[in-house]
Amino acid sequence: MSNDNQSTRSERHNNNDNQQRNVGGLIKKILLWVAGIVVLLMVASAALFFYYASSAPKISRSDLTSQSITTIYDDQNRVISRLGAQKREYAKDNQIPKQLKNAVVSIEDRRFYKHHGVDTIRILGAATSNVFGRSAGMQGGSTLTQQLVKLSVFSTAASDRTLKRKAQEAWLAINVEQHFSKSQILDFYINKVYMGNGIYGMQTAAQYYYGKDLKDLDLSQLALLAGMPQSPTYYNPLVSNTKYATQRRNEVLNAMVRSNYITQSQANQAASESVTAGLDPDHGNISGSGTAVDSKVVDPYVKQVLADLQAQGYNPYSDGLKVHTNLNLDAQQHLYDAANKNVQFQNDKMQAGVAVTDPHNGQIIAMLGGRHTGNVVYGLNRAVQSNRSSGSTA
Incomplete structure (x- = not known):
């Protein structure tokens, strides 16, 4: 009896050992399979990356320093607006304050x-934030170098936002880092970005907004300029509601504190300054649009054209487009003169918003955004933005 019990216990022990070995072997096989799949995915991803990179466009120094200009035409193919055609001032490295570079970074x-052009830690952080909803799907993984490449050689149209484009962008960013120093890349970016109101580059923006060169701006003003490229229209200090411009300026100041570029005391002092302090209504030494057409006359029509382009996935501020419109320049001028000179209104506070359409095809041929709108570029367009009932139609 005793021997039988011992035999039974020995068999059970052996069975347990066998089961453990079987489970261990199964786990090992699963891990090997997973490791193999991961390796295959990595090899396939690398092969796809280099396949896409092999057809990437060339990028040169002139691409990094040149300015893309979007030209807008009327129905007779006459130029009515050129975005970015104002007098452009290219700032050399010794003309760019260290505080501005620190703010941008x-x-x-x-x-x-x-x-070295692509930041894997940033990409993983962005992916994690997007997956877990901490960034509302808006967290990006592009480095400053990738942003510069995008501004220099790629379109921002929705149809061009592909895996192939991102792979080529990353490849070119790595190449740019190999041929240019960090300081040079920052200089290119600072002189390249769109800064609102049809202007490019932060030196030009310094003149347009403050009538000064970059070296003459204080910390608050530099922080605002550094934060504007993310959404130049949204953070425009010339609009009546400067809440968002103030918030963005303060975000930049706080980021500079976290990066140990300035102290909290310096940030607080800069944040106490109004974002409207020092604004120059005459826009420094920046000239007009470079056309024979008064920009005030066509401003509301051009603004709506830009909105339509952006709705279709284009970026008119960086894509260098040629845009042909239905604008009848004679009708547009007549509409502007009627509202601002020829028609007597009860008082100067009365406003108007008009869209003129061709009854034969429904094309909008002229548009009025308001009366006596001043020097604001792309301001409130009452023809499409005011929530009021329309008047009589003819």
């Missing part, structure tokens, strides 16, 4: 001096 690419 702090808010746009905190690890700028540590990566």
Whole structure:
């Protein structure tokens, strides 16, 4: 009896050992399979990346320093507006304050001096934020160098936002980092970005908004300029509601504190300054649109054209487009003169918004955004933005 019990216990022990070995072997096989799949995915991803990179466009120094200009035409193919055609001032490295470079790096690419064009840590962080909803799907993984490449050689149309484009963008960013220093890349970016109101580059923006060169701006003003490229229209200090411009300026200042470029005391002092302090209504030494057409006359029509382009996925401020419209310049001028000179209104506070259409085809041929609108570029367009009932139609 005793021997039988011992035999039974021995068999059970052996069975347990066999089961453990079987489970261990199964786990090992699963891990090997997973590892193999991961390796295959990595090899396939690398092969796809280099396949896409092999057809990437060339990028040169002139691409990095040149300015893309969008030209808008009327129905007779006459130029009515050129975005970015104002007098452009290219700032050399010794003309760009160190505080501006620090501000740009702090808010746009905190690890700028540590990566080589593509930041895998930033990409993983962005992916995690997007997956878990901490960024509302808006967290991006592009470095400053990738943003510069995008501005220099790629279209921002929705149809061009592909895996192939992103792979080529990353490849070119790595190449740019190999041929230019970090300081040069920052200079290119600062002189390249769109800064609202049809102007490009932060030196030009310094003149347009403050009538000064970059070296003459204080910390608050530099922080605002550094934060504007993310949404130049939204953070425009010339609009009546400067809440968002103030918030963005303060975000930049706080980012500079986190990066140890300034102290909290310096940030607080800069944040106490109004974003409207020092604005120059005459826009410094920046000239007009470079056309024979008064920009005030066509401003509301051009603004709506730009909105339509953006709704279709284009970026008229960086894509260098040629846009042909239905604008009848004679009708537009007549509409502007009627509202601002020829028709007597009860008082100067009365406003008007008009859209003129061709009854034969429904094309909008002229548009009025308001009366006596001043020097604001792309301001409130009452023809499409006011929530009021329309008047009589003819």
